[in-house]
Every structure is written in C-alpha cells, then in structure tokens.
Amino acid sequence: MTFKTLDDAALSGKRALVRVDLNVPMAKGEVTDDTRLKAAKPTVDKLRAGGAKVILLAHFDRPKGQRVPEMSLFPVVRPLAEVLGCDVAFAQDCVGDDAAAAVAAMKDGDVLLLENVRFHPGEEKNAADFAQALAANGDLYVNDAFSAAHRAHASTEGLARLLPAYAGEQMRRELDALNAALGAPKRPVLGVVGGSKVSTKLDLLNNLVGRLDALAIGGGMANTFLAAKGVDVGGSLCEHDLGDTARQIMAAAEQAGCELLLPLDVVVATEVAPGADSHVRALDAVGAEEKILDAGPKTLARLIAAMDASATLIWNGPLGVFEVPPFDKATVAAAKHAAGLAKSGGLVAVAGGGDTVAALNAAGCAEDFTFVSTAGGAFLEWMEGKTLPGVAALSQ
Template sequence: MAKKTLEDCPPETLADQVVVVRVDYNLPLNRDGEVVDDTRLVRTLPTLQYLVEAGAKAVLLSHLGRPGGRPDPALSLRPVAGKLEEFLGYPVGFCLMTTGPQAQEAVQSMKSGEVLLLENTRFCPEDARNDAEWAEEISFGTKLFVNDAFGTAHRAHASTQGVADAVRRGGGDAVAGFLLERELRFLSDAMADPEHPFVTIIGGAKISNKIDVIEALLPAVDRLLIGGAMANTFFKAHGWAVGDSLVEEDRIDTAHRLMDLAGDKLLLPVDVLTAPSITSDVSTCVSACDEVGEAQHIGDIGPRTAELFIDVVGGARTVIWSGPMGVFELAPFRSGTFEVARAAASTADRGATVIVGGGDSAAAAVAAGVVDRITHVSTGGSASLEFLSGNEMPGVAALSDR
C-alpha cells in the first residue's frame, strides 16, 4: 500500500501520545436508542486495541445519521460509547461536545491507554464544509491521525480529509487504520489482479448510482449480472413494458450504451416476480421480462433468473456483489437476493474471493445468514462504489505517503 498504515507506527512510539482516530460509527439505532447492528464498531476493535495496548490516548471522531449541522439528541453517540465499552471490556469516556473548552479539557485529562469518544461530528456544520480551522481544532495538537472509517473515506469532510491535512501540516502523520487498510487491500487486489472467471453482480434501485462502477469493471469482468430495480431501465431500453415499476426514464439511453459496451458479458434477468403493489402481504406471480402486466410492479428476479445467476456465480473465482436483486426487506421479494447471497457464500466456501460491497448487500448477506462465509464484507456501500469506479477518495488521498 502506497499510504502509511498503523503498522508503520511501532507501539513504543505511541505511549502517552494523543492519537485522533476517525471511525465510522454511523450505526442503526432502534426507537430506544439502542445499537441494532454493531458490525462497523466491531471492525474497528483491532485498531483500538493496538492503540490501547501501546498506551496511547485514543480520541475517537465519528458521525451518526444526518443531523444537518446542528445537535439532535436522537443522533447522539452516547449509546455507541456504551456499546464500544462492552466490546473493549474497559471504560470508554464520552464527551458531549466535539470541539471547544469541554472537549479540550476531556482530551487533556486522558491517561495512557484510555479511549474517549467525542460527540457526533455532524452536529457541527464545519465538518461537511471541510472547514480548515475546525479541522485544526479536532486534531487536538496530535502528531498522529488514524483514519479507520472506510465508509466515509470518499467524503471530503473536515473529520476525514481536513484533520489529516492539518496533522501533516504540523509535521505529523496521517495513516490508515487496520479496517481501512483491509478494505483497500481487498478491493485493490480484486481490481488489479482478479482470478478468473471474474463475475460482478450489480443490483439496487438506480442505474445512475452504478454507471461509473459498471464502466470501470467491464474491461476486467467475464460476466456482469444485473438485478434489482435498475434492471427495469435495461428492460425499457429493450422496448419491453415494465408496468408500474420504478424506471429511470432519463437513463434509458445510458442503458442502451452500456448494453452495447458490455456485449455478451451482460446477463439480464429472464423472468421477474411481479405484484399489484410492493407490500409485505401481497401475492406474487412470475412473469417473463417482456410480459409484465400493465398495472404490475417488479419486486424481484424470478426463479429461472436465480438459477442462471447461481450457475454463473458458482463457476467464478472472483465475485464482487453490490446491490440486492429485489426488495429483500419484504418477505414476498427476498428470494432472489437470498439465493444469490447463498450462491456467493458457497463459491467462497470453495476458495473463491467474494467481496460484498457494503450497504444493502451487506444487510442482505446478514439476513440470508451467510455473512460469516463471505471473504470480505465492506463497511462502506457508497465508498466501495467510489473506489471500484476508480475515483479518488479524499480521505485516502490525504493520508501520508510511505
């Protein structure tokens, strides 16, 4: 890796040092404010344990939700501090402020080996604006900034790019934590030297969100499987009716172009599950892709398509999956996504490299009960798409070069 990582920081250099760590604790909370999915938190434990065991003073920065640059008690990180404490097995301090005298005092009073989580960075409008002065404040004079938040590494925010720039200007280092390093390594290896057959599965609602990644992957992949509501736009490009299904009318020409570009690498669904509405108690029927009824909604790939996709995935040596095949959150439309998830897991069981691109795909792998069998499940859906598209990630670009 061309950027410095935490492995470049020997433990003896960290003792008694304030180390600012950007983590991604944007975790789902229930109505009682309890963490319901701690995956991203758990993935940061190796980085935090390394710092604590070295005797560093780890100051954690994170956002939660979209508070719009102002405090929102429902999006406080306090419950996350409690959950982190459970996993680490020792006290985790929490400060109600992100900057200012209270935060400064909390940092200055830390002892070696302690962990302090500051309040939601996005309670402050300066974060999203990448305000340089604010970034200097949240650096707390440290000589080491660790970015372990892959899920926000594609954002040019003060808590990702700005603080890294500030620390480097001050003569310090900005390095990747173990989570970020692992994410970049898996995705880089998959793009640079994939073992073939190389299969990519792209789903989700909108083709507009995936155009760059499709174009970037096409030269390397052997097969590109398309599912989810974005397939509807390809159907329209073929001239097929899609009933009342979601379609991006302004992207039909794009779908035409991508089909021409992909040629026989592209595999679209041959049948779909349709229903009068996308609800949890609706009855579904199977329709050929060119025979969808006028008032029908497409909610999932059909059984023949699932068999085709399973067969292709089963023969792969490298698989990248980004986006569900249907509305898997609802029972009538989860089969296609779950079948693909199980096929991906079985392929990984046979020694293939299978990478799931975070977001809904990761949630689907969890729901299908196969997440522990996948080679690598990314903690960042949008971030993984940005990386696979070949776009620069500000949070990574700002790290110190080796």
Template structure:
C-alpha cells in the same frame, strides 16, 4: 498511503477518526458491525500505551445538537467490547476541552462531530482545533473517506496521518477485485435505478467478465421506451464483460408490499412500462448458478429484489444461498447489501464485507476518495 501496520507508534495522543454511524431504533443499536470492525485498531493503540480520542458522526444533525444523535450509547457499547474500559465523553462544544485533561483516562470519545456545522464545510479552523488534542491522526473511517470534511480531510494538514487497520483491509480487499490473478470475475449489481449505478456498472463491466443485473433497473435494459434505456444501452455498448439479464422476474402493477404479482419472462415486459419488477424469479437461478459456480471472484452490490417486503425477498435469499456455497472469493459492496448479510447472520461465508456505502460505491466506480488521498 501511510499505514498503521507499518508504523511504530507508542505513548502518543491519537486522534482516531472512525465511522460509528450505526443504525439505531429507539436508542438501541440494530447492527454493531461498524463498532466491532474498528476494535483491532483501538486495541492495538491501547496495547502500545497510546491515549485515544475517538471521533465519529451519527446521522445528519445538520450542525446542531440533537439528543437522539448523541454518541453516548455507542460509547457505552464500545466500552463493553473493550472489557469495560471507561470511555469518557467530550461534550459539544469541543473548545471547552483542553489537552491537559487527557491525563485522566486512556480513551475518550468526542460527541457527534456533525453537531459542529464546520465539520461538513471542511473548516480549517475546526481542523486546527481538533489537531491540538493529539500528536498523530489515524483514519479508520473508510465509510466516511469519500467526504472532504474537517475530521476526514482537513485535519491531515496539521498532523502526521496514517490509515488504520480497517481502512487498510478495505483498500486491499477492494483492490483485489481488479487483480489479474482471477480468470473469471462476476459482478452482481441490484438496485431500482440505472442512473444510481451507471458509473458502477460501467466501470465494473469494463474490468470484469460478467455483470448480472438485478432489481427494478432490469426494466431499463429491456424496455426501449424506458426513461433510462439510454443509460443501459450505453453500458452494453461499452462493456468488455457480458451483461446478464435474468430470464424470469416477479412483476406487479403497483409498487407496494401487498400488490398482486406474477412470474413472467423478462422479454414480455418490453412494451409495458406500467409493470413493476419486484424480484428475480427462482426459475432464473438455474442460469445464474452456472455463472456463480464458474466464477472465481464475485462482487455483489445491491439486493436483487425489494428485500424488505417478504414476498419479494426470496431472490436475494436464494442468491445468498448460492454465494454461501461457492468456492469463489466473495465480496459484499457495503450499504444495504451488508445490512442484509448481517441481518441473515451469514457474514462468515463471505471473504470481505465492506463497511462503506457511498465510499465503497465511489471506490468501485474508479473515483479517488479524498480521505484516503490525504494520507499519501
């Protein structure tokens, strides 16, 4: 993989693919971490007198224009982080823009690339059109690198291509999880369905020493009549590491925020498929804290309870407190887990917080990401 950190790029037109797919409500950005994560690459390119065309997507417009999914508010916010440098928008359709217009500014942003239905089809025509703006392509969109799209994959056929600083950091950090220099490695995997995480758990359980299961999918590991018991049994049989099931959980008869709940021993739910596991009980954390304190590397992916419901967020919050105080290197596996870390303002306590959701998951499953392969 060719890296920006190892290249000397000056006075060029750069097509910079980033992932600014930030959560928004009523036109306001709820979490700016994806914006701040690409600042090192942008600032480096500007210092070297390059002109930049930023490309990203936002949401799922399905190939048509939507005012609610415009990148204009994000361009405005990014400008503030760059000392109010003007970022000129290139409106859709993009074929109205010519390379000659680049002389009027140092930084541009394409309107939402997914307004063009050819993006997700990995259209060679679109890839070629995008490449005509620039001399060099840089991918700093780790969170989109599992997509074989025109702006993450196809464009590399037409331009010299490099990984940006964020992509470099993501790859180096996630590769460290499988390094042999750590003696005890722990994975904490939460979620509702084993089928959603079976490849992740399977891969991690073969390479790490311990895998702690959290969330509703605990049921699949203890209930023989559970529809996903077969998945769970296969994981346990093929695991090199030890699979850890919490001893006590919060359960309710209904899956809703206000359901009545109680604490029971996990073994007591074996024959009751109607019980819903909603969180890990505090009594379980005595054993969990032992695994955390004796590990020197920890990866966490997925809340261990229904975090968005106050009554069932305490297990996840307790887990954060334990991880904040561990001496181990701690890695957050992106997606909803990263959102929780930012929401609780605990970023500084973790070694690395991945910006990827699906991309991080696929990387940890052992899959090759097309957007990264294209940089080789």
C-alpha cells in the same frame, strides 16, 4: 495505493487521534445495532496494546455545525465501553479547553471519546483552523472510518495532512478487500448490480463494464435494459426515458468484452405484498398488469453458473424485491451460493451497500462472504471509480 498501517507506527505514550464511525442507529437513547462499535474494536485494541492514548473522533447524525443535544455522542459511551471491554471517558467538546483537559488527564492505554465533530461548522467545511485545533490534541492520526472517507472533512482529510497518518485495522481490511475485488483481482471477475433504478447507478455501471469480465443486472433496473431491447415489461417499475442510456451501456460492455447478463425469465405478480400470487414468465409473456418482482429460475441458474466460473465476485444490490417474500428467492439463493463458494475458498466475494447488506443478513450468509462493506456511500463511490478524499490523504 500504498498507505501506512499501525504496524508502521511507534505507539507508546503517543496521543492517537482516531477517526471512527459511531453513527449507530438508536431508539429511545439506546443503541439498536452495535456493528459499527464492534468495527472500531480491533484498532482500539491494537493502539492500547501498543501503549497509546486512544482519542476517538466521530460524528453523529447531521447537526450542520450547531450544538444539538439530541445528537450528542454521550449515549454511545456506555455501549462502546461494553464492546471494548474497558472504561471510556467522554469530553464535552472535540476542541478547546474541555478536550485539552480530558486528553491531559489520560494515561497510556486509556480511551477517550470526544463530542460530535459536526457540532462545529469547520468539520464539514474542512476548515484549516478547525483541523489544526483537532490536531493540537494528537501526535498521530488514524483513519478507521472508510464509511466517511468519501467526505473531505476536517476529521477525515484535513487531519491526515497535519499529523503522521495511518490506516486503522478496519480501514485496512476494507481497502485490502476492495483492492482484491477491483484493484488487482483474480480473473474472471463477475459483478452483480441490482436495485430499483438505473438512474442512481449510471456512474457505477459505466465504470464496471470497462473493468469486469461479466456483469449481471437485476432488480427493477434490469427492466429498463429489457425495455431498451424491446421487451414489454407490463406494469413493472421501469425508466423508459433511459432507453438510449441503457443501449449505450450495452454497447460499451460489448466493446469492452464484458458479458452483460440480463434476465432470461422473471417472476411476476399484480401486487407487491407478502405471499402474493406469483408466476414465472418468459420475457415475451409478461401481462399488461403484471409487475416483474424477481429473477426467474433460468436467470438464477445462469447466474450461479457464472459464479462457478468466476474467481472474483463484487455485488451491489438485490435481484428482486427481497424485503417482500416470495420475491426474495433469487437474491437469497444467489447469496447462499456465493457464500458457499467463498467459504470453501473458491471465490473472492465482496459485497456492499445498505440493501445488499440487509439482503445478505436476511439470507443468513453475510459472515461467509470474503468481505461485506457497511460503508454505503463510500463503497458506491469507490465502485464508481471515484477518488475518496479520506483514502487519498492516507496514500504515501
């Protein structure tokens, strides 16, 4: 896919409508994690340096087309200004007289945040009249919210059809990284997919086995594959009713020439609790009351060897119950090894998904990965091979 970036845009004096993701976690009116605010800074800086008027569009929570005071973007203004290092004005609405007056008062290089676009039902309906009302305040459109790109909303898709459309700096980084991971990757390509249930990642697995050279499956979902091969997984989380599905995926992987890496050994315990008494078990030695909660040392060693033999890694989901030590050991060790390879230039390592980001942060190695996507649902849908409306609308 080819798309225009801000390098292709004439910015001076232009009103730039910029879709950003400011849906940040808050407690008692205060932002508790400013990661998404920081992600918007490179695009805002570039637009301001080019002499544009920067008009930010964003959503917060799920007001479902109603004006919900608790879901106003106003509390984000001060922390956003601190991150950007400049004043940020605020308009009480994203369309209509309030928005128009606030935009008219702007000077080149100013930054304005408009109120929650989801206060209007036309946003999530991608209504043409609402998209046109948004477009009335801009000369060009910039999408810098990959995390919302899987939604065909007025501010993510409709606007791109009405104004000259560009990818923002964060969007560009995301798309370049994803292209490097699955679009046109250096081979061999290794995938790591973990998590609790196969049922939530069927589309993902079916897409990946046709595109990867090897795929390691971990977490609770690996138990379903082991059970489908006749392994007794004891009291472990397992979707026994998906045995046929697991066997079909294994057959598809074999036909596609994708090596499927299932656990060779496992770490078990009878309870999921911090510091619980745990044991390494061979696959044929899991007790009836024991739960598989992490990958074993042989499984970890083979995964590390697979990383060493790969040029590209794409990772979604932990290898065990990483939130509860000691069942975080395999995930942390594998993450640190991948990060070391990426930092030395020996591996393109791309990861994404909420649990994955949390696991890499817990391991203290997220910054050494080539790219870590915080996009959640959009990242998963992209990995599943689905078209993302907000991205498709930017394509030339």
